Amino acid sequence: MLPGSLMKNMKKDLMNRRQAVAGLGAGIAGLAISPVFGSEGISFEQDNLAPLQDPTTKYPRPPFKPQQQPFPGLASKMDPKPDHGEQTYKGSGRLAGRKALITGGDSGMGRAAAIAFAREGADVVINYLPAEEEDAREVIEWIKKAGRKGYAIPGDLRDESFCKSLVAQSVQKLGGLDIVVSNAARQQTKPSILDITTEDFDATMKTNIYGPFWLLKASIPHLKPGSSIIVTTSEQANDPSPELFDYAQTKAANTSTVRSLAKFLTPKGVRVNGVAPGPIWTPLQVGGGATDEKLKEFGKATPMGRPGQPAELASIYVQLADNGASYSTGQIYGAMGGGGQP
Numbered sequence: 556m557l558p559g560s561l562m563k564n565m566k567k568d569l570m571n572r573r574q575a576v577a578g579l580g581a582g583i584a585g586l587a588i589s590p591v592f593g594s595e596g597i598s599f600e601q602d603n604l605a606p607l608q609d610p611t612t613k614y615p616r617p618p619f620k621p622q623q624q625p626f627p628g629l630a631s632k633m634d635p636k637p638d639h640g641e642q643t644y645k646g647s648g649r650l651a652g653r654k655a656l657i658t659g660g661d662s663g664m665g666r667a668a669a670i671a672f673a674r675e676g677a678d679v680v681i682n683y684l685p686a687e688e689e690d691a692r693e694v695i696e697w698i699k700k701a702g703r704k705g706y707a708i709p710g711d712l713r714d715e716s717f718c719k720s721l722v723a724q725s726v727q728k729l730g731g732l733d734i735v736v737s738n739a740a741r742q743q744t745k746p747s748i749l750d751i752t753t754e755d756f757d758a759t760m761k762t763n764i765y766g767p768f769w770l771l772k773a774s775i776p777h778l779k780p781g782s783s784i785i786v787t788t789s790e791q792a793n794d795p796s797p798e799l800f801d802y803a804q805t806k807a808a809n810t811s812t813v814r815s816l817a818k819f820l821t822p823k824g825v826r827v828n829g830v831a832p833g834p835i836w837t838p839l840q841v842g843g844g845a846t847d848e849k850l851k852e853f854g855k856a857t858p859m860g861r862p863g864q865p866a867e868l869a870s871i872y873v874q875l876a877d878n879g880a881s882y883s884t885g886q887i888y889g890a891m892g893g894g895g896q897p
Contacts, residue, residue, distance in 0.1 A: 610859060611859055611860055611861070614638065614836075614861060614862075614863075614864050614867075615635050615836075615861065616854075616855075616860060616861040617851060617852045617853055617854060617855045617861065617862075618851045618852060619634075619635075619850055619851055619853060620634060620851075621847035621850065621851065622634060622841050622847075622850065623841055623843075623847065624838065624841050624842050625686075625842070626741075626743070626842045626843045627684055627686060627687055627741075627838060627839075627842045628662075628838030628839070628840075628841050628842025628843075629662070629687065629689055629690050629838055630661075630662035630663070630666070630690050630837065630838050631689055631690055631693065633836070633838065633841055635836075637662070637663070637836045637837055637864055637865055638864040638865065638866040639662075639663075639666045639667040639670055639864075639865045639866055639869075640667050640670050640671055640865070640866035640869045641670060641697060643866060644667075644670055644671050644674055644866065644869055645674065646671065646673075646674030646675040646676065646701070647675065648675060648676050649675045649676070649873060649877045649879070650672055650675035650676050650677040650734070650873065650876055650877065651675070651676030651677075652676060652677075653672070653675075653676065653677035653678070653733055653734055653876065654677065654678055654725075654729035654730065654731050654732050654733050654734065655669075655672050655677050655678070655679045655680070655729075655732075655733075655734035655735070655736065655876070656679075656680045656682070656721070656722070656725040656729075656732060656734070656735050656736070656774070657669050657672075657679060657680070657681050657682070657736040657738060658681075658682040658712060658721075658736065658737055658738050658739035658766070658770065659682070659683065659738040659739030659740065659787075660679070660680075660681025660682060660683060660691070660694060660707075660736075660738070661681060661683035661687040661690040661691040661694055661707075662687065662690045662837060662838050662865075663738070663835065663837035663838065663839060663865050664738055664787055664830065664832060664835065664837070664865050664868050664869075664872070665681065665736065665738040665739065665787075666681075666690070666694050666865060667865035667866050667868060667869040667872070668736055668738070668785075668868075668869060668872040668873075669681050669694050669697075669698060669705075670694065670697050670698070670701070670869070671869040671870070671872065671873050672734070672872070672873065672876070673697065673698040673701035673702075673703040673705065674701045675873055675877075676703070677703060677734065677876075678703050678704040678705070678729050679698050679703065679704075679705050679706075680705075680706045680707075680708060680724070680725040680728060680729060681694055681695070681705070681706070681707050681708070682707075682708050682709070682710060682712070682721055682739065683707065683708075683709055683739075684709065684710075684711065685709045685710075687709075688709065690838075691707045691709070692707070694707070695707050704728075704729070706724075706725075706728045706729075708721055708724055708725070712739055712761075712762055712765075712766030712767075712769070712770065713758070713761035713762055713765065713766060715765070715769045718766060718769035718770045718773055719769065719773045721770070721773075722770065722773040722774050722777070723773075726777050731777065732774060732777045732778065732782075733778060733779065733781065733782040733783070734782065734783050734784075734785070734876045735770070735771065735774045735778070735782075735783075735784045735785070736784075736785045736786075736787070736872065737766075737767040737770055737771060737784070737785070737786045737787065737809075738785075738786075738787040739762065739766065740762060740763050740787065740802075740805070740839065741758060741759045741762035741763060741802070742759075742799065742802045742839050742840075742843070742844035743755060743759065743801075743802070743843045743844060744798045744799060744843065744844055744845055744846055744849070745798060745800065745801075746798060747797060747798070747800070748800045751800060751801055755801070756801050759801045759802060759805060760801070760805060762805075763802070763805030763806070763808070763809065764805050764808050764809075767786065767809065767812065768812075771784065771812075771816065775820070775825075778820075778825050779824070779825075780823065780824025780825065781824060781825075781878065782824075782825045782826075783825070783826050783827075783828070783875060783876045784816065784820070784825065784826070784827040784828070785827075785828055785829070785830060785872055785875050785876065786809050786812055786813050786827070786828075786829045786830075787809070787829070787830050787831075787832070788806050788809040788810045788813065788829045788830065788831045788887060789802075789803075789806035789809075789831055789832060790831055790832065790833045790889070790891050790894055790896045790897075791803040791806045791807075792806040792807040792809065792810040792831065792897070793807075793810075793831075793896045793897050794894070794896050795807075798846075799844075802844075806831075809829065810829060810831070810887055810897070813827055813828060813829040813885060813886075813887060814885050814887075817884045817885030818885065821884045821885065826875075826880070826881070826883065826884040827884055827885060828875045828880075828883055828884060828885070828886045828887070828888065829886070829887040829888065830868060830871050830872060830875070830887075830888050830890065831887050831888065831889045831890070831891070831896065831897055832863065832868060832889075832890050832891065833854075833857060833863060833889070833890065833891030833892050833894045833896075834853055834854040834857065834862045834863065834891075834892070835862060835863045835864070835865060835868070835890075836853070836854075836862045836863070836864055836865075837865060840853065854892065857891065857892035857893050857894055858892060858893030858894075859892030859893050860892075861892070862892070863890060863891075863892055867890065868890050871888050871890060875888065
């Protein structure tokens with residue numbers, strides 16, 4: 556039989572061991588449930604999160620009042636004015652140090668992309684027609700307010716020599732080029748093919764097909780691996796309207812450009828993608844792209860029940876330019892309010 560003192564010490568040691576094991580078990584249990592406590596503990600940050608927004612009522616809905624402008628039209632004179640993200644887009648450095656050229660950057664999706672790119676850290680050159688000077692100046696102001704370099708180069712993309720000069724000037728001003736957004740377009744509504752003159756047809760083809768061809772051909776030699784090309788196409792490429800006979804053809808060509816060029820450039824490390832908008836509230840519509848009758852109910856036929864705003868597509872252009880989308884190439888990204896194309 557063990558002495559009393561030794562027995563007492565053994566019991567005390569056993570109790571300490573049991574307490575240690577119990578403590579260890581409690582610690583493990585604590586680790587198991589701590590993530591739950593942690594997730595509950597961040598509730599105080601909910602005030603900093605963006606509230607949910609109903610997309611169907613986020614922006615103006617038809618009917619819209621009649622309004623026509625001489626081609627190409629100005630966003631600053633539209634009612635209601637389009638939202639390009641001037642007051643809402645918040646950047647996070649996703650395109651820091653990048654160098655972008657955007658055609659049609661004075662309004663519409665081009666303007667939304669220019670503002671977003673700048674707020675994501677990129678320097679930007681925008682191209683526009685001389686008649687769009689007023690809108691272009693506003694865009695440059697927004698780019699500079701974002702702390703980035705912004706340049707506006709006016710000119711007509713139907714001129715091959717200008718397209719070459721535009722790219723050369725952009726490279727010189729930016730110190731290089733790694734994002735090219737071919738966005739400028741001409742859209743004129745006509746009742747049918749019988750109402751389209753050869754001059755009209757030629758102008759649309761030159762702006763929407765020849766222009767991008769010359770622009771991209773001049774840009775490609777400057778694009779290093781990691782660069783991105785983004786082409787604005789349209790739902791018209793897959794679901795053409797009879798009153799946009801010539802425009803729809805060019806958008807189908809733009810879609811084919813994306814898919815073909817991606818097969819050529821992707822092995823070289825340059826991605827090529829497209830953005831296909833549905834009915835978007837831009838000067839393209841009031842500058843001859845839609846009749847007053849169509850403008851009145853513009854966007855109503857979509858499941859969303861309204862036209863889209865350029866700001867709603869800005870994040871798509873950013874995503875396609877971002878290195879994070881490195882496996883996306885040869886793709887067409889739709890934004891059609893539920894239209895289901897492409």
